[in-house]
Structures are given as C-alpha cells and as structure tokens.
Amino acid sequence: MKKILLILVINMIAHVSYSQQFDSRLEQHFGKDKLIFxxxxxxxxxxxxxxVIDNAFLIMDEKIVSARLGDEKVKEIE
Incomplete structure (x- = not known):
C-alpha cells in the first residue's frame, strides 16, 4: 500500500511540475502572460x-518545398 501511495505522490508531483511549463512555440507566439491568463x-x-501544435502538419506544394529545402531533402522526406 505504501508503494502505491508513493508512486501516486511522485506521479502527481511530476504532473504538476510539467503542466506549469508551456510549449516554447506557443510561448514565442502568444507570450507567457497570455498563456498564464x-x-x-x-x-x-x-x-x-x-x-494543434503537437498534431498539426503543413501541406505545401512540392515546387515550393524544393525551392526552400532543396531536391535532396524533399526526396528524403518522401
């Protein structure tokens, strides 16, 4: 019983400490004050x-991607 309680307490502490840190991409775009609000x-x-930031993807035209990344990088992605 003590082991289960200890595991739950450690899990809760880890969850609380992690949830106070915002994704750096969100913080860069919106600012820390807005995210706290x-x-x-x-x-x-x-x-x-x-x-959205964890699961989004961008669909781009292959010509634009080739111009930005180069043909070799596009072939690696495919």
Whole structure:
C-alpha cells in the first residue's frame, strides 16, 4: 500500500511540475502572460492550442518545398 501511495505522490508531483511549463512555440507566439491568463481562465483553449501544435502538419506544394529545402531533402522526406 505504501508503494502505491508513493508512486501516486511522485506521479502527481511530476504532473504538476510539467503542466506549469508551456510549449516554447506557443510561448514565442502568444507570450507567457497570455498563456498564464488562458491557463487560469480558459484551460480548454490552452489545451486546444497544445493539441494543434503537437498534431498539426503543413501541406505545401512540392515546387515550393524544393525551392526552400532543396531536391535532396524533399526526396528524403518522401
């Protein structure tokens, strides 16, 4: 029983300490003050943006990507 309680306490501490750090991409775009405001008042919105930043992808024309990255990089991605 003590082991289970210890594991739960450690897990809760890790979860709380991790949840106070924002994604650096969100912080760079919105600023830390706005993210803190969202965390307190609109946690669902903050969760939405975190989901989008983790799961989003960009669809681009192959010619544009080739011009930006070079043909060799495009072939590696494919």
């Amino acid at each position: 969202w965390q307190k008042n609109y946690p669902d919105s903050l969760g939405y943006y975190e989901f």
